[in-house]
Amino acid sequence: MRRSKTNYISRILVYSILILYAIITILPLYWIFITTFKTPAEAMSFPPTLIPRSFTFNNIIEIFSSSKVFGFRPFLNSTIIALGTALIIAVISFLAGYGFARYKFPGRDVLLISMLFINLLPTLAVIIPIFRLFSLYHLYDTYIGLILLFSFRTAPFTSWLMKGYIDTIPVELEESAMIDGCSSRQTMGKIIAPLAAPGLAAVAVLGFRAAWNAFFAPLILTTSESIRPYTIALYRFVGEQGEVEWRLIAAAAFISIVPVVVSFGIFQKYFVTGLTGGAIKS
Amino acid sequence: MKRKPLGGYLYITPLLIGVILFSVYPVIQVIWMSFHEISLADIRSETFIGFRNFKDIFAMEDPPFISVVWVTFAFVGGSVLFHVGAGLALALLLNLGWVKGKNFFRNLYMLPWITAGIMVGYTWSFLFEPRAGILNYLMSLVHLPSQSWTADPKLALPSIIIANIWRGVPYSLILETAGLQSINMELYDAAVVDGANPLQILTRITLPLVKEFILLNLILDTGLTFQVFDTIFAMTAGGPLHRTETFSIFMYYTAFKFGKIGMGSAISLLLLIFSLIIAVIYIKFFRPGKERYA
Numbered sequence: 001m002r003r004s005k006t007n008y009i010s011r012i013l014v015y016s017i018l019i020l021y022a023i024i025t026i027l028p029l030y031w032i033f034i035t036t037f038k039t040p041a042e043a044m045s046f047p048p049t050l051i052p053r054s055f056t057f058n059n060i061i062e063i064f065s066s067s068k069v070f071g072f073r074p075f076l077n078s079t080i081i082a083l084g085t086a087l088i089i090a091v092i093s094f095l096a097g098y099g100f101a102r103y104k105f106p107g108r109d110v111l112l113i114s115m116l117f118i119n120l121l122p123t124l125a126v127i128i129p130i131f132r133l134f135s136l137y138h139l140y141d142t143y144i145g146l147i148l149l150f151s152f153r154t155a156p157f158t159s160w161l162m163k164g165y166i167d168t169i170p171v172e173l174e175e176s177a178m179i180d181g182c183s184s185r186q187t188m189g190k191i192i193a194p195l196a197a198p199g200l201a202a203v204a205v206l207g208f209r210a211a212w213n214a215f216f217a218p219l220i221l222t223t224s225e226s227i228r229p230y231t232i233a234l235y236r237f238v239g240e241q242g243e244v245e246w247r248l249i250a251a252a253a254f255i256s257i258v259p260v261v262v263s264f265g266i267f268q269k270y271f272v273t274g275l276t277g278g279a280i281k282s
Numbered sequence: 283m284k285r286k287p288l289g290g291y292l293y294i295t296p297l298l299i300g301v302i303l304f305s306v307y308p309v310i311q312v313i314w315m316s317f318h319e320i321s322l323a324d325i326r327s328e329t330f331i332g333f334r335n336f337k338d339i340f341a342m343e344d345p346p347f348i349s350v351v352w353v354t355f356a357f358v359g360g361s362v363l364f365h366v367g368a369g370l371a372l373a374l375l376l377n378l379g380w381v382k383g384k385n386f387f388r389n390l391y392m393l394p395w396i397t398a399g400i401m402v403g404y405t406w407s408f409l410f411e412p413r414a415g416i417l418n419y420l421m422s423l424v425h426l427p428s429q430s431w432t433a434d435p436k437l438a439l440p441s442i443i444i445a446n447i448w449r450g451v452p453y454s455l456i457l458e459t460a461g462l463q464s465i466n467m468e469l470y471d472a473a474v475v476d477g478a479n480p481l482q483i484l485t486r487i488t489l490p491l492v493k494e495f496i497l498l499n500l501i502l503d504t505g506l507t508f509q510v511f512d513t514i515f516a517m518t519a520g521g522p523l524h525r526t527e528t529f530s531i532f533m534y535y536t537a538f539k540f541g542k543i544g545m546g547s548a549i550s551l552l553l554l555i556f557s558l559i560i561a562v563i564y565i566k567f568f569r570p571g572k573e574r575y576a
Contacts, residue, residue, distance in 0.1 A: 011380070014375050014378065014381065015381075017371075017372075017375060018372070018375060018376070018381070018387050021368070021372060021391065022387060022390050022391070024448070025390060025391055025393060025394060025448075026390065026393070028394075028405050028406065028409055028448065029393055029394075029397075029405070031405070031408065031409060031416055032405050032408070035408075044414060046413065046414060046419075047419050047422075048414060048415075048416050048419050050416075091296075092296045092297050092300065093297075095293045095294070095296060095297070096293060096294045096296070096297035098293050099289075099290045099291070099292070099293025099294040100290070100293075100294065102290070103289055103290025103293070104290070105288065105289075105290035105291060108290065111294070111298075113565065115297075115301070116501070116561070116565065117558070117561050117565075118301055118305045118306075119502070119505065120501065120502075120505040120557050120558075120560070120561045121305055121309065121505075121554060121557055121558075122505065122508055122509035122530075122553055122554070122557055123509060124508075124509040124511060124529075124530050124533065124550070124553065125309075125312065125509075125550040125551070125553045125554040125557070126304075126305065126308035126309060126311075126312060126550070126554075127550075128312060128315065128537055128543060128546050128547050128550055129307070129308035129309075129311035129312050129315060129547070130304065130308050131325075132311070132315075132325055132543075133307075133308070133311075135325055136326070148300070148304070149304060151300065152300030152301060152303065152304040152305070153304055153305070155297055155300060155301070156297070156301060156305075157502075159294075159297055184289070209396055212398070213396075213397070213398035213399060213400075213401075214398075215398065215399060215400040215511070215512035215515075216509075216511045216512060216530075216534075220534075220538060231398055231400045231401075231512075234400070234404075235400060235516070238404070246408050246411070246414065249404050249408070250408065252401075253397075253398075253401040253404060253405060256397075256398055256401055257393075257396070257397050257398075257401065260396040260397070261393070261396060264389075264392060264396055265389075
């Protein structure tokens with residue numbers, strides 16, 4: 001294939017758009033980032049300083065010290081809930097994705113479309129019955145209640161995603177494994193699961209993110225400090241303050257973004273390259 | 283390959299049980315609850331009151347129901363339009379063969395999407411803050427009058443829409459990128475060999491093939507934007523003068539601030555019906571999945 005020549009002006013135009021949007025994306029986060037490390041005096045000064053003159057870790061330390069802000073516990077709670085969700089969602093979506101991709105059973109297409117519908121039902125719209133259900137069956141204000149809710153509210157979508165991944169893995173690979181004497185379960189574990197690993201990673205990270213960032217459901221379904229996630233703890237903290245201390249909110253926001261950035265960073269290549277097409281093509 | 287069809291049910295059973303418990307059952311429950319008077323203080327008991335919850339919603343004056351509908355549609359419409367438009371545009375640009383630093387740009391653009399909605403709300407509150415905020419400062423540099431943004435009845439709604447656009451573009455970008463990457467590269471090679479120009483490749487190959495992903499994007503994003511609560515709650519909490527009170531905020535206040543669980547359920551049911559109408563329209567018109575390998 002010959003390389004197509006693109007003219008100079010359109011190149012400049014394309015890069016300008018990409019860089020402009022990069023600036024729009026990064027500016028609010030840059031603002032949070034520098035405020036996290038500013039001293040109280042500089043954080044409140046006017047005009048605001050775009051390039052910080054001071055540097056301090058005190059804001060982050062204050063967030064983690066429970067006597068001043070809300071401490072470490074809310075972050076621990078969020079971690080437990082988010083990891084639990086990631087694990088459960090990966091298992092359920094893989095199984096369902098495999099079932100939908102590889103079996104033609106009566107009602108399959110109807111069920112698939114139903115999952116799209118169910119994914120579109122806002123959690124918001126079903127939160128009141130869930131609140132009642134949780135109150136009656138002792139799931140209110142528990143880790144497991146939130147984990148199950150996040151997992152199963154996200155699973156219809158992630159199951160679609162897994163089905164899509166598994167669809168792209170040729171059936172021939174499984175067939176030849178079966179001819180070589182693998183059982184159906186072995187094929188799934190040894191052939192499909194490794195090839196679907198990028199999909200599994202993507203699905204787990206999506207589950208982690210959904211739970212880590214959740215605000216509405218825990219606002220309604222938690223009450224005690226030993227369960228509630230950092231999003232709720234921060235909201236309560238802001239509400240209790242007479243005057244908003246932006247440097248502390250910025251620090252809390254900064255701390256909360258780090259785990260998601262790290263998990264997306266680690267699994268980034270799976271999102272970008274998708275399935276290893278080359279290995280399958282031949 | 284021959285497989286026992288019943289095996290399929292086995293694999294999807296965990297999903298189905300969860301979906302029944304956390305989606306199907308609550309939907310049935312919310313319909314039932316919306317015809318009852320239930321108070322937050324005594325959630326176990328209920329009184330049947332027919333359509334009175336719905337009458338109360340439509341007759342409401344503070345805020346009027348029509349105001350909640352308008353705010354919600356403006357918020358969803360404005361957000362989704364920019365999400366899908368900008369997401370597709372950026373995905374197309376990043377799919378150009380000669381663009382350098384693709385991964386850098388893609389990862390950078392993802393940042394708003396992986397940030398918690400409540401944090402997006404606080405971040406933009408901070409930017410919009412009248413005194414210490416950077417936005418008024420930047421405007422003062424070009425001699426524009428400073429604004430009170432989220433506290434201004436006229437500017438509050440545009441402010442939360444802007445914050446939500448910023449938050450949601452990456453999601454569309456991911457979906458559209460996935461769509462573009464699913465296209466078989468051999469199609470492009472064949473088109474180039476046949477002498478097609480870049481515009482022809484875009485309109486004859488790329489767009490027809492990503493149509494399905496645009497559809498999926500519209501469906502999912504509309505559904506997601508309808509339920510945005512955290513960003514709005516952090517920025518304006520529905521104010522000033524109910525000018526940013528969407529369905530989600532309205533439902534929360536009714537059920538959990540004023541304790542009217544039955545009426546809250548009725549609002550939930552309306553929200554549910556809206557979502558269903560949108561889903562039916564999209565699926566009827568485009569039927570996702572059917573034309574995929576056509």
